[in-house]
Amino acid sequence: MTAVGGRVAVVTGGASGIGRGIAEALRDAGAQVVIADIEQDALDAVAAELGVAGVQVDVSRLESVQALADTVLDRFGRVDIVVNNAGVGPLGYIRDLTVEDWRWLVDVNLFGVVHGIAVFLPILEANPDGGHIMNTASQAAFAPLESMGAYSATKFAVAATTEVLAAELASAGSKVTATLLAPGPVLTNIGTSSRNRPDGEVGGLQDAVLAETMDTSDWLRPEEVGRIAVRAIESDDWLAPTHPQYVAQARERFDRITAAYGKYPWIREEPTT
């Protein structure tokens, strides 16, 4: 049970999409919220709209995340809840990707989380009552999809990061807990991820055409995901999927892995000649 009311919470990628939804839900649950984002304009506008603090950050840079923590500590004296949420989600077939494509996704989606843990975990562990780290992965962390290879690789990686972190904290008796948020489709602006791509980079990744062309009947709104996230933080749930109906995708993949393990019999040691 992690209390949210009265706690100080930082949400990266908080100026739009799921991050904004989580920031709103945390504020509604009584937290003091700091949104952090790379987009200064969106950050200023959303901070004013939500009545929360805004700090610019580039999560792909360790020094920038460190500066975010310093700013929050200066202004609020503490940090209790950290949501490592900033992410990009462009699409591309693996055969079309460049090394620069991979670098961009790994820097934002994976190193953003790694930096958040490296910088904030010691701060949370220094709190007498601990704290909470939530990392935003994706449904694609459990079942990769065509044209989402680089994205899935980073989200699988975030899942591993969070699972191991949660297990290590638990076995150390830490009062810090961790949650893996696994959103299915949400009505966000992740389909315009390239707006924040470093200048001059080229590759095979393209912004996804999402809501415009797809049946969005079971897509969630960011504020709904925000409430799921707050419930997961309060409950210290290790995994918070937003679309339970998508369990079938994961289950089918797990069944394929099960079948492979069943197919490979024990092979006894044999002499090499």
Add this chain to the structure above:
Amino acid sequence: MTAVAGRVAVVTGGASGIGRGIAEALLEAGATVVIADIQPDALAAAAAELGVTGVQVDVTDAGSVEALRDAVLAEHGRVDIVCLNAGIGPAGLMRDLTRADWEWILGVNLWGVINGVQAFLPVLESNADGGHIEITGSMSSFVSMPTIGSYTVTKFGAVAIAETLAIELADAGSEVHVSLLAPGPVRTNIGASSRNRPDSLRGGLADVDVASGIASGMRWIDPITAGRITVRAIEANDLYVPTHPELWAPIEARHEAIRAAYAKYPIWDES
């Protein structure tokens, strides 16, 4: 069915451990083998012992992997089977890891795979009869264990790449196939990974003897056994290739925990 006999195969990390086992098993099956490794002394010794060509490579460097590809093409005129196997396995608690730790292990284990796919996939696709990419993951591609978090991150990433690539190639009707080797404990020198650590990337990760730690009590196999399993999987075009089917229980437990979380979260009721 991917034929192995008479094909040209490249194995990264081929001078020791599982890579050397794969190289030996490919030779047994009649392939022409090139081993690639970062350690020149071990590379020269293993190449001489196996009677194969050795090419030095740093898999963290895209240019070095492209140079490997070009060297193999120059010598053999083709490449059919690529085993992206080079990897390291140091341990460290998540809270102790530095940026340099992450760069080191992601560089070898994840970028090694990415650079290999980028360099070799077009060559395999240009073959009339396609080819095969083997990616060495781990049992840790399917289950997470404390103390090897950064290793697990890289191996989760590797399986995501292997699976997505397999789906994309199948949908495109490609003759290139993908296998993800998921070894359990193998008698290798991965416990001495730091011997190849760049001085610029020192941190909290350290070599660990898993035989007396998280893998104590598990069945250990020799590299040649992992190699023969790999060759069988390449021939059969199997995607998931576990060496230790008996270690299924922790994977099933993880899958159950994920299913339980999905069951706990009902469809959000807007009110």
